[in-house]
Amino acid sequence: MNTLRELQPHEGPSVTRDERREFLERVGDQIHREPRHDTEWVRVTTLGCCREVGRASFILSTPETRVLVDCGDKPGAEGEVPYLQIPEANPIADLDAVVLTHAHLDHSALLPLLFKYGYDGPVYTTQATRDLMGLLQLDYLDVAAKEGRTPPYESAMVRKELKHTITVDYGNVTDIAPDIKLTFHNAGHILGSAVAHFHVGEGFHNVVFSGDVHYTDTRLFNGASNDFPRVETLIMESTYGRRNDYQTDQEDSERKLIRLINDTYEQDGIVVIPAFAVGRSQELMLVLEEAMREGTLPTMPIYLDGMIREATAIHTAYPEFLRDGLRQRILHGDENPFLAEQFQQVDGGQEMREDIAGGEPCIILSTSGMVTGGPIMSWLELLGGDPKNTLVFVGYQAQGTLGRRIQSGRREIPFSDRGSRSEQLTLRFDVESVSGFSGHADRNGLENFVGTMNPRPEEILCVHGDESSTDQLSSGLYQKFDVRTYAPKNMETFRLD
């Protein structure tokens, strides 16, 4: 088990203060070097995440500077990694900076790989994202090892990445190159998630990467910021970008979830919810804790499997990233909802899972959120055969993931029996989806993010969505707001100025 201590090496004993000072001095010299080129152009290259969900990765470049934004994996398609080999990304070692918008693996998983390729510069992100990304990356290596896959890098690269991380608070304007200033703004998506604003040259161009955004407030977070000094180009997520991608509102969603749990409870069954360790899990914990406290749900154990407990601890460690009311509850008194006693960690391995599956009604939150590996696979095996139980999807299921296939009606799933022979597993439990808990803005939220954005961008690249989502959002935003819009492909380079 990785501990938080391990994950903050530059505050622990493994990095000396001298090493850190030397690194920061070197970075400072690079940033404040005499620029060799005029800022005559700005380009963005798409290394992934175009007409697909996954492997988010972009290069922002000027004649002077190259910055990489995000470097994620693609859930359900391990082989499909960002196109780091194309000329615009090379040499990796010469990148000026790496910027991470948030910790989810489809944005962060392959970031340590850059250090394996010789990168030795800074990674800019928020404090909370720094801790979460280390946690999730180490878990990513664990899951790969358990499934017999060779991960693309070793844990030493995660440590190296963390040593090279420089944290930046929301709203702080930070020089990251002679001609680029970075400012993070709250994205409302998960703890520490950021909209990244880049000011290029002396007023030459401004480009905003939305990262993943949630436009309205949730139980955990304030809605995304969309107020900037200037912005000409917006690189916009499109997860729920299709014309009919409207989510039910959170109150209705909560009622539906509680009804599903009560129904399952009454028939003596177990509810299992695949969830990202970071984000949906904590949102659901708040919903379930309140429902049990207020009596709309009977009190029963809520088991957390995977890295959820560690991730939750990081939420508690950074209350300043949370919504006002929640922050107060955590800071003052003993009202921290994450510490309610019904939350129990699955820390006894497969034996404990078998006991839980054979026991009383309960709720299980388990990673991975898109059913692409991790303990959720055991839960499918243990609970999937019994019609009394219920599987509830609460988050986005990307194309190509087992989660998406089950959500779309598939009930016969291949099941690898501990690595040796393959079996078919027939799912007989009830499969439900509740849409209102997503960490992503729905179509309405995406339109509002753009429509109320101050100032309105002149050009929008719609990325991070299935082809139909990026296409429909692109044409929708064009028609509604009369801005130039595109739905790029992977491996394209756009001139922004």
Add this chain to the structure above:
Amino acid sequence: MNTLRELQPHEGPSVTRDERREFLERVGDQIHREPRHDTEWVRVTTLGCCREVGRASFILSTPETRVLVDCGDKPGAEGEVPYLQIPEANPIADLDAVVLTHAHLDHSALLPLLFKYGYDGPVYTTQATRDLMGLLQLDYLDVAAKEGRTPPYESAMVRKELKHTITVDYGNVTDIAPDIKLTFHNAGHILGSAVAHFHVGEGFHNVVFSGDVHYTDTRLFNGASNDFPRVETLIMESTYGRRNDYQTDQEDSERKLIRLINDTYEQDGIVVIPAFAVGRSQELMLVLEEAMREGTLPTMPIYLDGMIREATAIHTAYPEFLRDGLRQRILHGDENPFLAEQFQQVDGGQEMREDIAGGEPCIILSTSGMVTGGPIMSWLELLGGDPKNTLVFVGYQAQGTLGRRIQSGRREIPFSDRGSRSEQLTLRFDVESVSGFSGHADRNGLENFVGTMNPRPEEILCVHGDESSTDQLSSGLYQKFDVRTYAPKNMETFRLD
């Protein structure tokens, strides 16, 4: 004076047969190497010539191969060269092949520079283009030297380029890389000009670069070919792409030109016509020779200044590139119109020019065609002050050139007095434009080139035109033919598959 002999070094004494065989063997080994990558994608990068006329240059790339298509200068803007420094073009030395669509300097001028940057591979073009490009490049160096500019390469690089040239006939399918086959087709623009068709992978993708095209037949050439086995993407010139860019037809244009010459003749004046050495000059020679033979023009001297005579000789050397009737006249009997006795070379320098300017009515064809340097500058000085004389523009005048400024009404022009002090020259002669002699298809011709293209491409990138031209052609083709169209900027990279 450079001779044709000098320009064909691999047939002359300076390249041994061994050297040539060694080069061809090396190229052959490269082409037939075991491919290291699957053809998973095709990209095109714009190094110039987007939303502008000039510095044509593109990179066609696959996981295995990078091919550079054209490498020109920008008339009237010496500093604006193709963006060879961007990552997609580098390292230049590792390019697999260079392809040249035609010899005009806005496509060929900077090609020798590649050899200075370490390129050592083949240049594919037609036979006629090989000879014309050498001629024009050496002239480009001469003009630069005379004007006190430092050219970006030396004549040794032109010789190196010519040694590395492999000529390809129209219609011959040629392997130029493990995954790319090239086929040239007649483009109808100038002698040897080609539409370049690239077949990528085994039926993976087909992309056509139009180069500069003339869709209908002219006196010199058959109209452009637009019949291909397959084509998904078309990179299309847009010089006359605006909605109202219709040229008068050639018969009307000829009548207008003859009237202008007769009027000037009757008032005892001289007609001066700025013309590219290659293309418009020969077209006009045919018109003027016929008019004098048929008596619609009085017989008078037609002076050729600049590289026109050499270029005309190359036309005579390659009759197979000319239109049927003209080819017969050159091949059989003594009817070669280019040898008519009224054509006289200005080979006596400035003194001869002064004699001509002070003498009897005559016609002068002089380079450069866009009044950006060369002997036309002397003719402006000698003839511009006298209202009896007439300047006639017959070709496209690019933005930023002195030709465009005079065409747009400017009459006070700066004049450098042999490199020392600057003077103003006031133009008092009549300035006329006759549009129908252009080597470029007009808007109608461009639409017809696409509309009758077999098969119809799925996607068209509109390049090689002012911003209004590429924009209007792009939206026009989209509306008329329901294909995806774009008007790229420079330094963009598009995924084609």
